[in-house]
Amino acid sequence: xxxxxxxxxxxxxxxxxxxxxxxxxxxxxxxxxxxxxxxxxxxxxxxxxxxxxxxxxxxxxxxxxxxxxxxxxxxxxxxxxxxxxxxxxxxxxxxxxxxxxxxxxxxxxxxxxxxxxxxxxxxxxxxxxxxxxxxxxxxxxxxxxxxxxxxxxxxxxxxxxxxxxxxxxxxxxxxxxxxxxxxxxxxxxxxxxxxxxxxxxxxxxxxxxxxxxxxxxxxxxxxxxxxx
Amino acid sequence: xxxxxxxxxxxxxxxxxxxxxxxxxxxxxxxxxxxxxxxxxxxxxxxxxxxxxxxxxxxxxxxxxxxxxxxxxxxxxxxxxxxxxxxxxxxxxxxxxxxxxxxxxxxxxxxxxxxxxxxxxxxxxxxxxxxxxxxxxxxxxxxxxxxxxxxxxxxxxxxxxxxxxxxxxxxxxxxxxxxxxxxxxxxxxxxxxxxxxxxxxxxxxxxxxxxxxxxxxxxxxxxxxxxxxxxxxxxxx
Amino acid sequence: xxxxxxxxxxxxxxxxxxxxxxxxxxxxxxxxxxxxxxxxxxxxxxxxxxxxxxxxxxxxxxxxxxxxxxxxxxxxxxxxxxxxxxxxxxxxxxxxxxxxxxxxxxxxxxxxxxxxxxxxxxxxxxxxxxxxxxxxxxxxxxxxxxxxxxxxxxxxxxxxxxxxxxxxxxxxxxxxxxxxxxxxxxxxxxxxxxxxxxxxxxxxxxxxxxxxxxxxxxxxxxxxxxxxxxxxxxxxxxxxxxxxxxxxxxx
Ligand SMILES: Nc1nc2c(ncn2[C@@H]2O[C@H](COP(=O)(O)OP(=O)(O)O)[C@@H](O)[C@H]2O)c(=O)[nH]1
Ligand SMILES: [Mg+2]
Numbered sequence: 122x123x124x125x126x127x128x129x130x131x132x133x134x135x136x137x138x139x140x141x142x143x144x145x146x147x148x149x150x151x152x153x154x155x156x157x158x159x160x161x162x163x164x165x166x167x168x169x170x171x172x173x174x175x176x177x178x179x180x181x182x183x184x185x186x187x188x189x190x191x192x193x194x195x196x197x198x199x200x201x202x203x204x205x206x207x208x209x210x211x212x213x214x215x216x217x218x219x220x221x222x223x224x225x226x227x228x229x230x231x232x233x234x235x236x237x238x239x240x241x242x243x244x245x246x247x248x249x250x251x252x253x254x255x256x257x258x259x260x261x262x263x264x265x266x267x268x269x270x271x272x273x274x275x276x277x278x279x280x281x282x283x284x285x286x287x288x289x290x291x292x293x294x295x296x297x298x299x300x301x302x303x304x305x306x307x308x309x310x311x312x313x314x315x316x317x318x319x320x321x322x323x324x325x326x327x328x329x330x331x332x333x334x335x336x337x338x339x340x341x342x343x344x345x346x347x348x349x
Numbered sequence: 350x351x352x353x354x355x356x357x358x359x360x361x362x363x364x365x366x367x368x369x370x371x372x373x374x375x376x377x378x379x380x381x382x383x384x385x386x387x388x389x390x391x392x393x394x395x396x397x398x399x400x401x402x403x404x405x406x407x408x409x410x411x412x413x414x415x416x417x418x419x420x421x422x423x424x425x426x427x428x429x430x431x432x433x434x435x436x437x438x439x440x441x442x443x444x445x446x447x448x449x450x451x452x453x454x455x456x457x458x459x460x461x462x463x464x465x466x467x468x469x470x471x472x473x474x475x476x477x478x479x480x481x482x483x484x485x486x487x488x489x490x491x492x493x494x495x496x497x498x499x500x501x502x503x504x505x506x507x508x509x510x511x512x513x514x515x516x517x518x519x520x521x522x523x524x525x526x527x528x529x530x531x532x533x534x535x536x537x538x539x540x541x542x543x544x545x546x547x548x549x550x551x552x553x554x555x556x557x558x559x560x561x562x563x564x565x566x567x568x569x570x571x572x573x574x575x576x577x578x579x580x581x582x583x584x585x586x
Numbered sequence: 587x588x589x590x591x592x593x594x595x596x597x598x599x600x601x602x603x604x605x606x607x608x609x610x611x612x613x614x615x616x617x618x619x620x621x622x623x624x625x626x627x628x629x630x631x632x633x634x635x636x637x638x639x640x641x642x643x644x645x646x647x648x649x650x651x652x653x654x655x656x657x658x659x660x661x662x663x664x665x666x667x668x669x670x671x672x673x674x675x676x677x678x679x680x681x682x683x684x685x686x687x688x689x690x691x692x693x694x695x696x697x698x699x700x701x702x703x704x705x706x707x708x709x710x711x712x713x714x715x716x717x718x719x720x721x722x723x724x725x726x727x728x729x730x731x732x733x734x735x736x737x738x739x740x741x742x743x744x745x746x747x748x749x750x751x752x753x754x755x756x757x758x759x760x761x762x763x764x765x766x767x768x769x770x771x772x773x774x775x776x777x778x779x780x781x782x783x784x785x786x787x788x789x790x791x792x793x794x795x796x797x798x799x800x801x802x803x804x805x806x807x808x809x810x811x812x813x814x815x816x817x818x819x820x821x822x823x824x825x826x827x828x829x830x831x832x833x834x835x836x837x
Contacts, residue, residue, distance in 0.1 A: 511817075519815065547822070
């Protein structure tokens with residue numbers, strides 16, 4: 122028998138009202154990946170493309186400054202009160218995976234401020250290939266790499282590449298310049314991702330991030346179906 | 350040696366303040382020096398280690414009281430193992446109280462404890478200052494511990510204890526100031542402000558400003574840069 | 587219930603502590619912390635001031651845990667107000683309430699108990715610690731120990747990250763402060779209820795009984811008062827830090 126206090130009001134201590142797929146409120150999408158791969162550019166693109174049809178907000182996890190939040194504000198993709206920046210204590214990785222408190226506070230603040238919120242994008246502070254989001258924080262996660270790092274990145278793997286719900290290989294426009302073979306990247310990614318989708322895109326050439334936006338819409342639909 | 354001072358300020362006819370109680374025993378005398386002003390006058394050297402002084406101030410609604418001292422208090426150690434000297438100000442304020450004593454100088458080997466406990470009603474106003482110099486010039490610093498507790502309508506607004514001088518747990522070089530000044534004001538708002546070794550923090554309808562350094566005069570100047578409360582006007586009699 | 591105390595004081599408990607430097611980030615910028623010795627000095631002054639206040643409030647909160655729900659609700663609201671009075675810096679209040687909220691979030695699930703519902707909204711961190719101690723079956727002394735210990739370990743880790751210090755050196759600094767942590771925690775057990783029982787000023791303070799003489803200890807301090815030790819330097823550092831746009835830590 123568990124001690125009495127465990128029984129007060131609670132049937133099952135592991136019954137997690139916030140567990141993945143069971144959470145109500147906005148869909149939370151994590152945007153992870155190395156510094157400079159295009160996470161902020163992707164967040165801005167999604168805001169532009171989905172902003173008209175969805176009630177959305179963004180949480181940024183800058184490492185030191187509020188650059189990402191400032192970028193989103195400057196480019197007026199979102200009003201100020203829909204952008205929250207959190208400090209990550211020198212450890213952006215911890216803030217999205219091991220102790221997500223600051224990010225949860227930011228998400229909950231946005232939810233309270235915008236009761237009709239449908240989508241929250243959480244951009245991680247750039248980290249290496251091992252960074253991934255806790256599903257206590259997000260419902261689905263997108264991992265963004267770019268071709269500039271060379272075509273071996275998908276092969277190297279790491280939890281972001283292998284386990285993310287969507288892998289985005291950005292900056293395909295640069296492939297010829299850096300000698301990256303997109304077919305190799307597509308094949309390597311498929312090999313390590315066990316059927317989960319990968320998109321090769323160029324935000325330079327498609328600033329609307331059409332395919333990624335379509336994937337997000339699909340996530341919203343499937344969650345709505347789950348809750349129905 | 351025990352010292353007790355009691356002053357009660359009460360609204361009188363025509364909006365004036367009367368002081369029905371102005372009483373002192375021990376090492377302080379109290380003189381009425383203006384319509385709403387009293388000065389505390391030391392009648393002996395000190396305070397000395399082991400001395401215990403209590404100043405009880407009551408300001409009723411509609412009354413105002415200004416409390417000053419005539420000279421700096423020079424705290425001296427008792428012979429041998431000197432216990433701290435103690436000064437408590439207990440104030441019940443429903444009107445306006447302004448307490449700005451001259452500086453306290455704590456000489457080497459002495460330890461002075463100052464306590465200000467003010468209980469305010471909803472509309473009361475208070476200004477209280479503290480000016481401390483550890484050691485006379487060229488002398489080793491003494492020790493000073495100051496507690497301020499302010500309540501309004503039973504709700505604590507500010508409660509802090511600052512310890513300065515050798516033996517105080519948080520008085521650690523490289524930040525071990527020998528001069529300290531602070532002003533607390535309740536009755537009007539002021540935002541937070543930061544300066545050189547000086548900071549002002551907002552309180553509910555009030556603020557507290559603090560500065561520290563090596564000598565008192567420049568410390569007071571830096572405190573003043575943060576902004577000062579308006580003087581309490583003497584009511585015409 | 588030592589294991590629960592270890593869990594409560596574990597820096598890996600996901601309560602948001604890792605995003606707060608306890609003033610160390612600004613102290614480094616100000617040149618006050620730059621090596622193990624200066625770190626130890628900084629941690630010591632933090633421990634004996636805000637650490638002592640936190641330990642006192644946490645212990646007082648844990649002591650209220652045994653009361654009837656209405657009493658402990660009132661008691662915790664009072665302790666929250668007392669902590670506010672001891673934390674005049676808006677930046678430090680924010681940091682404390684952020685960490686309090688974080689601890690409630692994890693504590694509610696880790697140690698489910700009805701007492702959580704009696705906490706004020708966004709409680710100060712020490713208050714949340716005291717309540718977590720109650721929920722986890724711990725006592726006031728444990729709550730004080732956890733509060734005092736966390737007052738040191740959070741900033742120590744932050745300094746290690748910011749200055750790229752040898753982690754073994756930082757562990758040594760923390761270990762050397764162990765006795766002082768215990769002393770600060772033990773001192774809180776001498777305050778009984780932790781709250782001044784003095785009645786608020788009457789509506790007619792002019793009566794000669796209006797000023798309560800009260801009882802004081804040798805230091806002129808009301809023994810019912812919680813520790814209130816403060817370091818104006820920490821207030822200043824916190825406020826300057828809060829004004830910066832470029833910082834790694836939330837406080
Ligand atoms: N050539 C090219 N540059 C891009 C593309 N997407 C983003 N960038 C640039 O890559 C740089 C880093 O992008 P940013 O979104 O800030 O990366 P983050 O660190 O992952 O957030 C910026 O200068 C972007 O303009 C792309 O598709 N092609
Ligand atoms: Mg970015």
